[in-house]
Amino acid sequence: SQKIEQNSEALNIQEGKTATLTCNYTNYSPAYLQWYRQDPGRGPVFLLLIRENEKEKRKERLKVTFDTTLKQSLFHITASQPADSATYLCALGRAGNMLTFGGGTRLMVKP
């Protein structure tokens, strides 16, 4: 069965550094991949979408890469800030808009 893995351990980094989060998947061929941010007590909020024929996407301080050979996506936040502290979820999907989520990685940015 399909499996989506994100590092379950929290990622602690210093303010100003680049945070890199990983999303690996197996037994799946997604048409697209999305990244969401979730704050405590709130629903996930969409950040970026990247399709299978795209290698990289950028949005302000965010960058996502998608390697369908390695079955991996990397999510980067440059010049991280304490306000970036949250849980980040990757989600994979195919036609029909059905999304399957990873378990999420908690990011803590320390001032």
Place this chain on the structure above:
Amino acid sequence: DAGVIQSPRHEVTEMGQEVTLRCKPISGHDYLFWYRQTMMRGLELLIYFNNNVPIDDSGMPEDRFSAKMPNASFSTLKIQPSEPRDSAVYFCASTYPLGSLGTEAFFGQGTRLTVV
């Protein structure tokens, strides 16, 4: 638009009782999803609808769970009878397919269900 609206925000009920969770999707969105989130299992898709029709309910854990979407602006998720292991945060999300694969999902604030 006020976004996806879920009610109630919190629900505490006794084991064996019926629980109904409600969702109002964003106007114009064709797809509606129900997810359940726990620490152990993360965010799991329970069921989703397209134009009010259930498309895939394979994630519904058992017959105690049922979902309906009587019209484009309202959906319910019902648990009868409820059990302590149903305790979780339940999210509703909606999307609008823009003619291509993959659009962002808009999530509600969730309903935190506690079954005692």
